[in-house]
Amino acid sequence: MREHRETVLTGLRDDTAVLERISGDLTRKFTGIFAAETVERYVFESYTALARTSRIRTHLASTTARFAADRLKALAQSTGAIARDVPEVLFVCVHNAGRSQMAAALLNKYAQGAVHVRSAGSAPAAELEPAVVAALAEAGIDLSQEFPKPLTDDVVRAADVVITMGCGDSCPIYPGKHYRDWTIGDPAVKDLAGAREIRDEIDLLVTELLGELTTASKKH
Template identity: 45%
Template sequence: MSDSPLSLAAHIRRELSIDQQLALTTAATRLQSEFDGTFGVATIERFLHSSYDQFAGRATIANFLPLLAERFARQRLNALARVEGKVSDGKPTVLFLCTHNAGRSQMALGYFTFLAGENGVAWSGGSEPGNEINPSAVQAMSEVGIDITGEFPKPWTDEIVRAADVVVTMGCGDACPIFPGKRYENWDLPDPAGQGIDAVRPIRDDIEERIRRLLADLGITPTR
């Protein structure tokens, strides 16, 4: 594969619109600029393509696909950089997993990011990612001043799990990935799927308490 930033265009599926092709090519160029000196063009394009594939079969708005693919590829490349020792900032890294990555794991990610600030890294994923974040979870988090509308349901990948110091599972059962040597915690929480705001608030509050205990265990002082 060529190392030219434009080489992506030759590998894009024919069924994509011109706008989508241009958006993916632009995404590849941005990622190549961000990860210059860390990963080669071939690796970046491979991650962008496979990230696109993760969403292509279930995205409700096709025009958002290139953006979702770029954001997920960026997360995966950051994870791979940690796995390969190309990032050594010493920040604890936590992965929150549930079934649909639409409620519990997204609220946990929101709380961790809000409370840890720049002192930790967190990601989330699902065994069967949904199409959107649970509106009741969004509302519940908004009530405590945390905006999770910028997140989106996504799967996990090997490099993301391998990069995590702690993997927190919430109901994904046997589908949750098991990697030897990883620290695992299982949080027994009700599934907020299909629940109204009154049912989700106690789940949210339980998650906050668990996140604060996890931060203390990791030696991270909450910023709030």
């Protein structure tokens, strides 16, 4: 495992101690589910993936901890090691800086725990689109703690519903998953007014989706 750490941290060895501490914390959190080696591999790989696009290193450790923890939870869910009490929804766009972040935030707001939501990007950006952050702030949603995340196999496997938005065929297809494609404009090429329009369009789709998911849950 040390050899693996040296490989993924070429040029980034100053953060090794921090990542080892994160690995220790997550190993304790997932005791009885994953071996320490598995947890460490996920932490170091998550760090490397985020470091490729991150412009600011200040919060890289904390975002790595969150990203690795969520990936490990998704892996545990997909293997049945952790029960799924509510439907799992994954929103995917290209950069995970606009549409998928909007959809995830709005669904989280309306679902109030009745649905678990993730988002990811096939080619994640360095940061969220400022117009998207502003448009959702107007709707009472704070995105200051969110960050673009790369699309990984584990989160797709854990999802019940996968919503794609302009990312083509980059999302892997697995049996038993419900896939939809929402044709929505890219806020990256819009001003604040355009981002508001996209927000409102996604709002309607998310509301409809939540109604379907909650109705299906009641039947079961």
